[in-house]
Amino acid sequence: MSRTPIALHIFHWLFVLFMVAPLAVVVLVSFTDKGYISFPFDGASLRWFQAIWNQKSFIDSFWLSLALGATAATLAVVLAVPAAMAIAWHRFPARDLALALLMSPLMLPAIVLGIAILRLLSHLGMTGSLAGLVAAHMVVVLPYVLRLVIAAAAGYDHALSQAARSLGASAWAAFRRIELPQLVPGIAGGWIIAFVTSFDELTMSIFVSSAGTTTLPVRMYNYIANTIDPLLAAISTVLIALTLVLMIVLDRLFGLDRILGGKA
Amino acid sequence: MTKRLLLPYGLVGPGLLAALALVALPLLLTLSLSFLPFTYADGIGDGFTMANYVEIATDGYYQEIFLRTFLLALIVTGVSILIGAPEAYILARLSPFMRAIAFVVVLGPLLISVVVRTLGWTILLGNEGVINRVLLSIGLISEPIRLMYTFTGMAIALVHVLVPFVVLAVWTSLQKLDPATEQAAESLGAGPLTTLTRIVLPQVLPGVLSGGLIVFALASSAFATPAIIGGRRLKVVSTTIYDEFLNYLNWPLGAALALVLLVIVLVISVGVSRFVERRYKQAFQ
Amino acid sequence: MAFLKLESLRKAYGEFVAVKECSLSIGEGEFVCLLGPSGCGKTTTLQMIAGFVEPTEGRIILNGADITRLGPSKRGLGIVFQSYALFPHMTVAANVAFGLEMRAIAKRERRERVAHMLDLVRLDGFADRYPRQLSGGQRQRVALARALVIEPSVLLLDEPMGALDALLREEMQIELRALQKRLGITTIMVTHDQVEAMSLADRVVLLNNGSVEQVAEPFAMYEHPSGRFASTFLGKSNVLAGDVSGASVLVGDQELPADLAGMSGAVDYIIRPEKITFAAAGGLVRGQVTARVFLGDRWLYQLDTPVGPMQVIDTNVGLPKAVEGDAVGLVWAAENARVVARGAAS
Known part of the structure; x- marks a missing residue:
């Protein structure tokens, strides 16, 4: 494998540069001491990171997105795990249809889903409600959980359940003590991907959130639409740093390519 | 016995109800919405009209937007495949350590908000941006190239956002490839290029196409990147829907636009994957 | 060529x-x-x-x-x-x-x-x-x-x-x-x-x-396996660690016959289980049958002997020749035993 031609190496490093450049530039710009975005700049400071603390609206949105992501991911797990077990382990009429329906949010453009759910919420008089936001996020992240749990369930050896039952375990005990623990890696991976997806979701949330329930990406988008200043770069830098930590954890736990396979 | 037969429905039921209530029902409501009349004076009216669809089909303004959207999606898909597939191939040949780093760099952005990534591109692409400054200072250009608020700028940023999907899909199918097939080709007298084009490429083609399909679907409905890089004047379908809904409050027209977009994307997606399935049915199952 | x-x-x-x-x-x-x-x-x-x-x-x-x-x-x-x-x-x-x-x-x-x-x-x-x-x-x-x-x-x-x-x-x-x-x-x-x-x-x-x-x-x-590894990787073998003593090999207290061809010192004494036959009385070594396994065309016997555990394979021509617990004598021809310097080839 050492016979890789030099041209491929050059291509690879250009590709890496292309992928890193926009993120690196955001990080660099966030350390400016100027009041506007310019790069390269001469004075470095942390003033924009300190400025974040005075932007209560961004802080609030950050906590909202965090809570929203955790809630949506947890609800999605609660719904997706039994569904994945049914789909992976049972043959029943309408199985394919059920799978298609549960996976459909992946096929639907986020913008279409956004206006569709906005339409539903306005019908119910729930426009801008927190419950509506949570429900919308839950159904959007559910396919990610479902896919990873189905993959885990498909690899499960049913002889383990049979062994448990032969040793006197009830169906429930076999589920709790044997089956569920075997699915945990898939569930954990699914939860994290679901959480990240919800935390980053913009397009649908624009339609579903309101002044009182503005998620972080929506607030950032609205801010960019008006002005671009180093404050946003500083917030982005914080997010990039957090993601980097998460990525290292994910790679250690699952392998980045495997877990992101659930994203594509 | 009936208990066992009902079990899968009990398990899948709650999730299914959620999907029905939050996906199927809203889509039906949107469909009905798209047939409602609208005037700026009175807002959304009652009745049934095809007017919104007729407007989309006949007004050159919307035709141009649809054309721009799908041209953009097509170009972004093509470029993503062209650079993403070779990158996946290179990843497979890197040492484990270099590969781990490359993974974080190439796949990591999938975990970072599109807003953050697009912000980076606005800093790079502006007239006073990094790219123009670098090109000016090394004397490649004498005055700044306009990249912000251009089609090219949108395409560049969208490729950045979406190319990881191609890398991932091709990487996955490369993993399934038996490395001995490359050795077999070599032992039968094939050079590196022949091995690549005759043995490796055909085996990963389904991966390339499925990755491309994801990119196409996401590019044709992308919102944040075209909205920020393209701005108000260079509209695509999704930014138009946004304006109709949140600025002009013409929901029926916005709904009609969304459904037309949805149908086109679905028809193309299903069409291509059917083609891929039929083409490779015998060799890959 | x-x-x-x-x-x-x-x-x-x-x-x-x-x-x-x-x-x-x-x-x-x-x-x-x-x-x-x-x-x-x-x-x-x-x-x-x-x-x-x-x-x-x-x-x-x-x-x-x-x-x-x-x-x-x-x-x-x-x-x-x-x-x-x-x-x-x-x-x-x-x-x-x-x-x-x-x-x-x-x-x-x-x-x-x-x-x-x-x-x-x-x-x-x-x-x-x-x-x-x-x-x-x-x-x-x-x-x-x-x-x-x-x-x-x-x-x-x-x-x-x-x-x-x-x-x-x-x-x-x-x-x-x-x-x-x-x-x-x-x-x-x-x-x-x-x-x-x-x-x-x-x-x-x-x-x-x-x-x-x-x-x-x-x-x-x-x-003619070259040593312990060859004799046990190809087929089964009893490999006994011993020392050359005069014209035979001393394994524990037992003197075993061999074609020594001028060898001396520490050796591995190798005898294939199918080259060994049972003798009711006497024999080169006496042992007790601890287990036997029926293999269809053959019987495989496991024995405890003064030179350590040994295996014997006997063609199935009807009834088994011994059962668990039997005390039997083992005989083989000197030319069927291989003697190699210990550690010559692992």
Whole structure:
């Protein structure tokens, strides 16, 4: 494998540069001491990171997105795990249809889903409600959980359940003590991907959130639409740093390519 | 016995109800919405009209937007495949350590908000941006190239956002490839290029196409990147829907636009994957 | 006259040495098996001959020419891979034709040679199938046809029977041997299955820990193993640690007869279980039967003796000759025992 031609190496490093450049530039710009975005700049400071603390609206949105992501991911797990077990382990009429329906949010453009759910919420008089936001996020992240749990369930050896039952375990005990623990890696991976997806979701949330329930990406988008200043770069830098930590954890736990396979 | 037969429905039921209530029902409501009349004076009216669809089909303004959207999606898909597939191939040949780093760099952005990534591109692409400054200072250009608020700028940023999907899909199918097939080709007298084009490429083609399909679907409905890089004047379908809904409050027209977009994307997606399935049915199952 | 010669081949990956030293001369038309447990270096050796692994030291001479640094695509060897490595996106015919295509053979001749080869491996009528649609045995025959159609100077087989079940394996072994004899092609096969090696090969090369342990014809290797490893890897053996004492070998307190040929000091005394017979009274060693296993055509007895646990194999000609708990004497002929210096060859 050492016979890789030099041209491929050059291509690879250009590709890496292309992928890193926009993120690196955001990080660099966030350390400016100027009041506007310019790069390269001469004075470095942390003033924009300190400025974040005075932007209560961004802080609030950050906590909202965090809570929203955790809630949506947890609800999605609660719904997706039994569904994945049914789909992976049972043959029943309408199985394919059920799978298609549960996976459909992946096929639907986020913008279409956004206006569709906005339409539903306005019908119910729930426009801008927190419950509506949570429900919308839950159904959007559910396919990610479902896919990873189905993959885990498909690899499960049913002889383990049979062994448990032969040793006197009830169906429930076999589920709790044997089956569920075997699915945990898939569930954990699914939860994290679901959480990240919800935390980053913009397009649908624009339609579903309101002044009182503005998620972080929506607030950032609205801010960019008006002005671009180093404050946003500083917030982005914080997010990039957090993601980097998460990525290292994910790679250690699952392998980045495997877990992101659930994203594509 | 009936208990066992009902079990899968009990398990899948709650999730299914959620999907029905939050996906199927809203889509039906949107469909009905798209047939409602609208005037700026009175807002959304009652009745049934095809007017919104007729407007989309006949007004050159919307035709141009649809054309721009799908041209953009097509170009972004093509470029993503062209650079993403070779990158996946290179990843497979890197040492484990270099590969781990490359993974974080190439796949990591999938975990970072599109807003953050697009912000980076606005800093790079502006007239006073990094790219123009670098090109000016090394004397490649004498005055700044306009990249912000251009089609090219949108395409560049969208490729950045979406190319990881191609890398991932091709990487996955490369993993399934038996490395001995490359050795077999070599032992039968094939050079590196022949091995690549005759043995490796055909085996990963389904991966390339499925990755491309994801990119196409996401590019044709992308919102944040075209909205920020393209701005108000260079509209695509999704930014138009946004304006109709949140600025002009013409929901029926916005709904009609969304459904037309949805149908086109679905028809193309299903069409291509059917083609891929039929083409490779015998060799890959 | 050596057709293929390996001269002191060595392969090291940093600290790890996969092949310490491998020298071998193979005659034209010969069928040689590289035999050994996993990790013995047999596959690495094959990969060096094929050109996929570059030797750290040593040379490979094929028909008088040094091919050590030649790329695998220029060596013109036929290889059957362990996974068969059939091209999944090509039909059987396209798989077999690939090597001819690379040699720019005209389409017409290509078609004829492919048809002839498929006929030879009894796959006529399968030309338009895809590998996925074939059974394991059929896939193996496609791999064989693809390797043979280019008329290679040497055929390399990497555990070709590994993926087949026992019955099919036997059938394919017979078929492979017949085909090899008919074509007269020089063949090197890697296997970890000693029965397969003995039944197929003209000569067996026994490898252990990256070194050649013994090279011999199957019968000679079985009858005259070079040491403890060879005697236990090929078939079963009782290996007793002893010392030369006068004209016999002293194991514990027991004197055992042997053909010593001037040996002295610490030795391994090797006797095959099927060379031992029971004696009601007396015997070279007396022992007690602790277990017996019925193997169909044979009985395998496990015994406790003063020289340690021993095994005896007896042909099934009706009733068993002993049951658990019986005290029996064991007898064998001195010429059937092998005595080798201990640690001579591991």
